[in-house]
Amino acid sequence: MVLSLYNTATRTVSEFRPITAGKVGIYLCGATVQAPPHIGHIRSGVNFDILRRWLAASGFDVTFIRNVTDIDDKILHKAVHESIPWWAVAMKYERAFTDAYKALNVLPPTYEPRATGHITQMVELMEILIEKGHAYAPGNGDVYLEVRTLSSYLTLSNQKLDDLLPAGDAEDRLKRDPRDFALWKASKPGEPSWPTPWGDGRPGWHLECSAMAQAYLGETFDIHGGGLDLIFPHHENEIAQSEAAGYGFANVWMHNAWVTTAGEKMSKSLGNSLQVQELIKKVRGIELRWYLGSAHYRSMLEFSFEALEESAVAFRRIEAFLDRSIGILGKTPEGIIASGFADAMNDDLAVPAALALLSETVKSGNNALAANDLVSLEVAVAEVRGTLGVLGCDPLDEAFLGSHPSNTDAIDGLISLALQQREAARARKDFAASDAIRDQIAALGIVIEDTPQGPRWQMTSGR
RNA sequence: GGUCGGAUGGCCGAGAGGCGAGGCUCAGGACUGCAAAUCCUGCUACACGGGUUCAAAUCCCGUUCCGACCUCCA
Structure with a gap:
């Protein structure tokens, strides 16, 4: 095509x-x-x-x-x-x-x-x-x-x-x-x-x-x-x-086409709230880009803070998939261009169609992850990275690595200490103690997930 | 007055004659010590009135509403 x-x-x-x-x-x-x-x-x-x-x-x-x-x-x-x-x-x-x-x-x-x-x-x-x-x-x-x-x-x-x-x-x-x-x-x-x-x-x-x-x-x-x-x-x-x-x-x-607010074209008299420098205080740059890029370029994009936040949540789901998968794979597959994605982009840059495919790929990747099918998982990760790369939203792109929230070794070490305590409590079925540790960590904006490979953590507010 | 867009489910957002786009939310289920994450299932709409057609969200005619440009706009 x-x-x-x-x-x-x-x-x-x-x-x-x-x-x-x-x-x-x-x-x-x-x-x-x-x-x-x-x-x-x-x-x-x-x-x-x-x-x-x-x-x-x-x-x-x-x-x-x-x-x-x-x-x-x-x-x-x-x-x-x-x-x-x-x-x-x-x-x-x-x-x-x-x-x-x-x-x-x-x-x-x-x-x-x-x-x-x-x-x-x-x-x-x-x-x-x-x-x-x-x-x-x-x-x-x-x-x-x-x-x-x-x-x-x-x-x-x-x-x-x-x-x-x-x-x-x-x-x-x-x-x-x-x-x-x-x-x-x-x-x-x-x-x-x-x-x-x-x-x-x-x-x-x-x-x-x-x-x-x-x-x-x-x-x-x-x-x-x-x-x-x-x-x-x-x-x-x-x-x-x-x-x-x-x-x-x-x-x-x-x-x-424009970004509109309340159905109207954004004008320069709107004040400061929709300036880029203000919005990237609310969401990360990669999330703002994801939002702005997700509508077809010839369609009006009706801006709202709710839609922006919702869009950012959807993006984090994809990001979390990559994060998990790369941890399991133990390597970072390079991006590849899937044929369906190419077809969508060749059709006057049909990004929304491409994103529908991306959702399917993430879903099948998550299934591969659950089934421990590393071969399929690697393909899915490569396709996701390939798609995100073209969209300029690959979290592993060095342009964004600085904003990646879970890369600090020192924090990782500290949280690991706490997680070891929690695992010990869980092992002796002291769930009151283990939940207390999880709650305290959660209060710091860090979410704990128990996986078959052990607990993992992720910042929820580290922007 | 001229030119050009738009109206799609609780929300966002594609599609452009016929197989339920997709996401978010919500509800139920699986998994879990409980969660989270993930997966599965459910909710399934095209502004209004006519028309064409075997079949219309999609094409045609009309209507309503919203918006843009017409010499400082992304």
Whole structure:
């Protein structure tokens, strides 16, 4: 079965055909670094990380570009508001995003270009657009793309130019058409600026992505991704710029759906509660990732703390299976890709279907464990690890080992002492004493399980 | 006004003409000194009204409700 992906441009699921056999170039619209990341932002990161991991697991050599837009109106506004330089604002939140990506085991991109590092490429792109008659500089320092000159526009969102609500702001008088959009903005006093043939200014919102995608992936590349809300205007305008310049641009457009609360799209005005840095105080990063990744990337994910906690419990069940099995096997099998899992992932990344299979595998693994069928158990563990690896949720991944709660030898030794006391009490059938020990240990957040191989312990609150 | 999604059991969440997705919760059972963990069993739904069909959660028509985008969004 070959990989098929949903393409927003065609509104269909179709076979993925790379431009160059065995290679994939992906451009993901990353953060505009003007606030800390909330789980909606990071869902996008997780969804496309799963895509990337699956492509890599399928044998593709993946070049993954995720940009940082480090100059825009909101960043400048925030700089004034916080009384710090705009570049300090950008760096502060870029770090917050980097921390969040790391906490959720989102792989670092192959390259992470910043908009301000690609002014040269933007100016070159504008020169091409002006030369081809698709852009103009009316003399005020701005540069606009003239949308009426395009042979096609708004193909991604399937809209008609005349159906758009009129923009109607007064400062647009220099535009030839009110729907022309700014490639470049003249700088106001006190704002950062870079010199161009049309005056000092700074990038408009969309130009950076066209310039950087071309710089790192070429004129035509395989996959362009981002959130649903980027379809219009951001991606339409990227297409407009790049195609007007004569580039083929992206072959496949993929868009992740939102995390919603109370049925509504999460907005930046929600406050701090759904920021990644807050949520990973409640659940571990691996559990938050599991939750965000468990819904299909094109489905809205209705956030609730109850659902998050429930999801984390389900994940711990799988984690506990791995923990138990590896203890019994005495070794850690490497992950393998089961064919059913591959089929699910090849079907437009059908993670929910993959998770249903994973549940079955864990169940059969537990049965193998009970039957002491180590051969079947090893296969099950390998399949579980293979699946979790692609999802970025393998607890044995070194990215998460630090958060693994039961790896401390000293604690293990101490608890073993207590467990020896309890075993002695059980042996003489002094259950009052043995239960007292178990209760005292439980009060510390450590659960005791008696197994045919002897007692084992696990932290329940060690996050 | 234009464009595009959605409504599935107590909860989460897939599926997209025909064999009960899966998980969580709950109830019962096995196992256990008692538990825990695990396994087994049970609960089995598709917003509403029409239509097509041998067969509709799925296709068509209509209705209701919810949401998104329309030039600062993941």
